[in-house]
Amino acid sequence: MRQLNNQSGSALLFAILMLALLTIIGLSASSNTTLELLIAGNEKSHKRAFYFADGANEVAKELIEQGIEERGWSDRPGVEITLGKVHLIDKNFYLSADLNDAFADTAHRDATVDFGSGETALVVGSNTRLSTGSAVQMVSGYEGKGKSSAAGGAWVIYDVRTQHESANKSKAKIASQWRHLL
Secondary structure (H helix, E strand, C coil): CCCCCCCCCHHHHHHHHHHHHHHHHHHHHHHHHHHHHHHHHHHHHHHHHHHHHHHHHHHHHHHHHHHHHHCCCCCCCCCCEEECCEEECCCCHHHCCCCCCCCCCHHHCCEEECCCCCEEEEEEEEEEEECCCEEEEECCCCCCCCEEEEECCEEEEEEEEEEEECCCCCEEEEEEEEEEEC
16 A cells, blocks of 8 residues: 655645635625615615605704794795795695695695705694683682683694605605694
8 A cells, every 4th residue: 555645735735725714705795885885876876865754854843933923935936936945846835735635746745955965845834722821810809709811722733744765766754733823
């Protein structure tokens, strides 16, 4: 029986195996990095959509107050108004009570806001309610002959819905309520 004592070429074989192992590790790290970059890009896109929708929500609240103060911008001609980056489609949007088809199509949008990326829209609906009152009654010496005072009134609760859709189809919707005391 002959034994193999000749080890020439074993270093080359070991080097090739190590090179193959390092190549596999490098390729896996590269694909993992690519996947992490895609995840980070998606997260950035979704956060931007959320912040744009949230910003439009704040714009809507200011528009409600400005609309009430200006009484619907009635002195401005035309149906649609552009105020800086805000495009009002309906001047009296804050008087509407219908939110059933919010964002179904562009006809149901009250305004759009141009943040420079994607499309941001808002819809406002209102509901008038009597506010809870308070009363104080004081006895003034005679049974049933007291003085009293009461306070109450009404408020309008505005349902505000905003939506932002970016170019890569990231979408965020924000819903809030705004209470205006009458």
